[in-house]
Amino acid sequence: MNCEGQLLMTQAPPVRPNPGLFKRNPPIAGEAEAIEAAKNGDAEAFSKLYTLHKRRVYTLCLRMLGNVSEAEDMTQEAFLHLFRKLSSFRGESAFSTWLHRLTVNLVLMHLRKKGLNLVSLEETINPSEEDAPKRDFGSRDSVLAGSVDRVALERAVASLPPGYRMVFVLHDVEGFEHNEIATMLDCSTGNSKSQLHKARLKLRELLRQNTQSPQPAASTEAVK
Amino acid sequence: MTKQGEINFDTLKPEEFEHYLPDLFATGNGKVSQDPRLQKFLAANPDCAALVRDLETIAETARSLFEPVGDPSDKVWTNIQTKLREESARASNSEAEDDEVKEID
Numbered sequence: 081m082n083c084e085g086q087l088l089m090t091q092a093p094p095v096r097p098n099p100g101l102f103k104r105n106p107p108i109a110g111e112a113e114a115i116e117a118a119k120n121g122d123a124e125a126f127s128k129l130y131t132l133h134k135r136r137v138y139t140l141c142l143r144m145l146g147n148v149s150e151a152e153d154m155t156q157e158a159f160l161h162l163f164r165k166l167s168s169f170r171g172e173s174a175f176s177t178w179l180h181r182l183t184v185n186l187v188l189m190h191l192r193k194k195g196l197n198l199v200s201l202e203e204t205i206n207p208s209e210e211d212a213p214k215r216d217f218g219s220r221d222s223v224l225a226g227s228v229d230r231v232a233l234e235r236a237v238a239s240l241p242p243g244y245r246m247v248f249v250l251h252d253v254e255g256f257e258h259n260e261i262a263t264m265l266d267c268s269t270g271n272s273k274s275q276l277h278k279a280r281l282k283l284r285e286l287l288r289q290n291t292q293s294p295q296p297a298a299s300t301e302a303v304k
Numbered sequence: 305m306t307k308q309g310e311i312n313f314d315t316l317k318p319e320e321f322e323h324y325l326p327d328l329f330a331t332g333n334g335k336v337s338q339d340p341r342l343q344k345f346l347a348a349n350p351d352c353a354a355l356v357r358d359l360e361t362i363a364e365t366a367r368s369l370f371e372p373v374g375d376p377s378d379k380v381w382t383n384i385q386t387k388l389r390e391e392s393a394r395a396s397n398s399e400a401e402d403d404e405v406k407e408i409d
Contacts, residue, residue, distance in 0.1 A: 123388075130381060135372035138380075142373065155376045159384050228365040237369070252366035258330060277326035280359045287362070 108132055111175060119166050126166075130159055133176060137183050143249045144187045146238050154190060158183040180254060188264060191242070228287060236286040244279035251276050313341045321345065321352050325359075334363060 111132060117125030137158050142151035161182060169178055237245060237253075250256045250264070251272070258272040265272065311324055328336050336342065336356045346353040 127381075130384070134380070135375055138374070138376040139372040143369070152376045152380050156380050156383050156387075159380075160387055163384075163388060228361050230365060230368050233362065233365050234369060234373070237366075248366070252363050253369045255370070273326040273330045277329065277359075280362050283362050284355075284358045 108176075115166070115169065115175060118163075119169075126163060129162070133179055134159075136176065137179065140180060140183050140249070140254065141187060143237065143253065144184070144246055145191075146242070146245065150190075154183070154187055157190075158186055161186060184250065184254070184256075184264060188246075191246075232287060232290055233283070236283050236290065239286060240279060240282060244275060244282055247272060247275040248279040248283070252280075313345060316345050318349055318352050321349070322355075325356075329359065329363075335360065 110128070114125040114128040114132070118129055134155065138151060138155045141154040141158070142148065145151050145154065158179070162179060165182070169175065173181075237248060240248065246265070247261060250261050251258065256264070258269045258276075261267075261272040262269045267275075311320075316324075325336070328339065328342075337346065337353070337360060346356065
């Protein structure tokens with residue numbers, strides 16, 4: 081598996097704009113001018129880009145890593161990387177989409193460096209038996225009643241096993257397609273679909289548990 | 305993953321449905337509950353219908369998580385500025401050294 085080569089933004093094949101992501105990432109006033117000025121070394125313009133995108137980048141890192149300190153480190157890395165690679169941004173996709181992709185790739189590289197390279201990603205994505213969702217439909221008495229509290233879901237996502245969390249965040253939150261996720265994670269499209277399904281099943285299980293028992297304080301740490 | 309063409313919606317059993325579900329969600333707009341081919345099956349299997357409803361609710365709510373939750377601390381920007389200054393200084397030194405070498409040549 082050649083992670084490094086695959087993950088470098090500058091070596092990635094040209095990305096066709098994803099209409100869905102454009103919808104979610106509409107152009108921001110003044111952004112295009114700031115990008116051009118920052119490409120020419122304008123520090124104030126780069127500061128503006130940081131201000132415009134720091135929350136989204138930080139939130140993405142936090143959701144993928146589930147840890148405030150690591151999320152801040154990766155936010156820092158993402159913007160340093162952005163500064164170095166900005167000249168290669170040609171506007172083929174929305175800037176925020178491009179920046180998200182760059183951030184995702186850096187986080188994945190970081191996770192692999194942390195130890196995920198010791199085992200295959202397929203294994204890493206597959207959590208232990210204990211973490212896996214129960215393979216039953218459950219009773220109708222405890223269905224989620226058609227609505228899930230955003231905060232409760234945020235908390236449940238934070239407590240997902242890392243592999244499940246990654247696929248769920250990339251697909252359901254960030255809007256990446258299965259084929260894009262498969263490329264990023266170096267797995268098959270079928271595997272991405274399957275992991276997403278397991279992640280949702282696990283979330284359902286966690287959310288149903290939460291409605292039946294009070295939430296322990298410790299599990300909220302990661303989303304603070 | 306199974307091709308949807310292989311599914312016989314008239315004889316579908318709950319266990320088979322669970323097996324096909326990841327693919328059913330991945331195709332179309334992800335609204336399995338509105339798939340006309342599944343209406344009869346879902347009506348006859350309320351537990352499966354409840355599962356589908358829950359998973360759709362989770363996926364829909366997940367979209368709201370796209371909005372940011374908070375800012376990184378101020379030290380992140382301070383660190384970025386420091387690192388960029390260091391990089392810039394290194395680059396300037398390197399250019400100056402190159403110029404000196406050219407002059408000697």
